[in-house]
Amino acid sequence: MGIDCKAPQKVDVICQHSVDGTVIPLRIRLTDEDGQRQVFNIKEYMDISHKGSYTTADGVFVTDNNLIFECKILVINMIKKITLYYSPFNQSWTMTG
Structure with missing residues (x-):
């Protein structure tokens, strides 16, 4: 089972929302190439949000x-290693990796 994806792939994300407003991603769920739903726990994460508007190395434009x-x-x-993106405009999560 592989999850390599160059283009952003839509995923379900379970998060913890802390009282101070921070969001912590805990788990992702995606559909693999065989059509099976797979769940992965996030072992480590680093928040790299709020650095202005730019296009990431994965080709995703962020603000x-x-x-x-x-x-x-x-x-x-x-x-x-994967990168998760949340767009409040679309209310959706995507992943590259």
Whole structure:
């Protein structure tokens, strides 16, 4: 099962919303190439939001309004780096990795 994706892929994200307004991504769920729903726990994350408007190395245009997290998940006993993007305008999460 692979989750390599160059173009942003829509994902479900379970988050913790703290009293101070911070958002912590905990888990993602996506559909793999076989059409199966897969769930991955986020092992580590770093919030890289609010750095202005720019296009990321993955080709995603972001603004100060987007939430952006660099995350590590465990896939078949290997750590995989992914980037999660939340767009408040579309109210949707996408992932590249």
